[in-house]
Amino acid sequence: xxxxxxTTAGTSLPGDSRxxxxxxxxxxxxxxxxxxxxxxxxxxxxxxxxxxAVNTFMGVRAVLLPVAxxxxxxxxxxxxxxxxxxYERVRALTVILxxxxxxxxxxxxxxxxxxxxxxxxxxxxxxxxxxxLRGRAPRAAFxxxx
Numbered sequence: 605x606x607x608x609x610x611t612t613a614g615t616s617l618p619g620d621s622r623x624x625x626x627x628x629x630x631x632x633x634x635x636x637x638x639x640x641x642x643x644x645x646x647x648x649x650x651x652x653x654x655x656x657a658v659n660t661f662m663g664v665r666a667v668l669l670p671v672a673x674x675x676x677x678x679x680x681x682x683x684x685x686x687x688x689x690x691y692e693r694v695r696a697l698t699v700i701l702x703x704x705x706x707x708x709x710x711x712x713x714x715x716x717x718x719x720x721x722x723x724x725x726x727x728x729x730x731x732x733x734x735x736x737l738r739g740r741a742p743r744a745a746f747x748x749x750x
Contacts, residue, residue, distance in 0.1 A: 622741035627684040630694075630736040633729040634680055638673030640726040645670060647722060662715055669726065672701065680733070683746075691737070691746045698734035702727040 648666040652658040676697060682690035705727055709720035736742070 620741065620745045623745035624684060626736045626739050626742050627680060630733040631677060631680045631684065633733040634673060634676045637726060637729040638670055638677065641670040641673050644722045644726055662719055688746050695737045698730050698737060702730050
């Protein structure tokens with residue numbers, strides 16, 4: 605049975621201020637991503653309300669991306685408490701998500717340019733989180749030998 609904190613024996617994370625600082629900054633970036641995602645959702649609703657065409661893809665994605673922000677934030681929070689598993693997952697997702705989002709938006713005809721730009725802007729904080737999570741301090745705090 606696992607504990608709530610998922611701490612790994614020997615993990616110095618709770619006392620490692622540099623790792624905690626990086627994880628805190630990553631959590632803040634993920635919060636910003638959630639806020640931008642909510643604004644993008646409101647933009648889609650406003651555009652649809654004004655009578656302009658909004659396809660199902662845009663609507664579904666506009667709803668799902670803020671939900672993804674909640675998941676990422678929960679993982680980053682668990683990682684800051686010492687969960688190596690959560691750290692590995694949030695580290696991977698912060699790389700995969702921007703590539704997938706921007707890559708799909710580049711397919712011609714999927715979405716209008718304004719929507720693609722909105723999604724790309726939403727991914728900037730996620731890219732920042734990915735860079736922070738790959739820094740020396742978090743990697744050392746979650747080193748495999750620990």
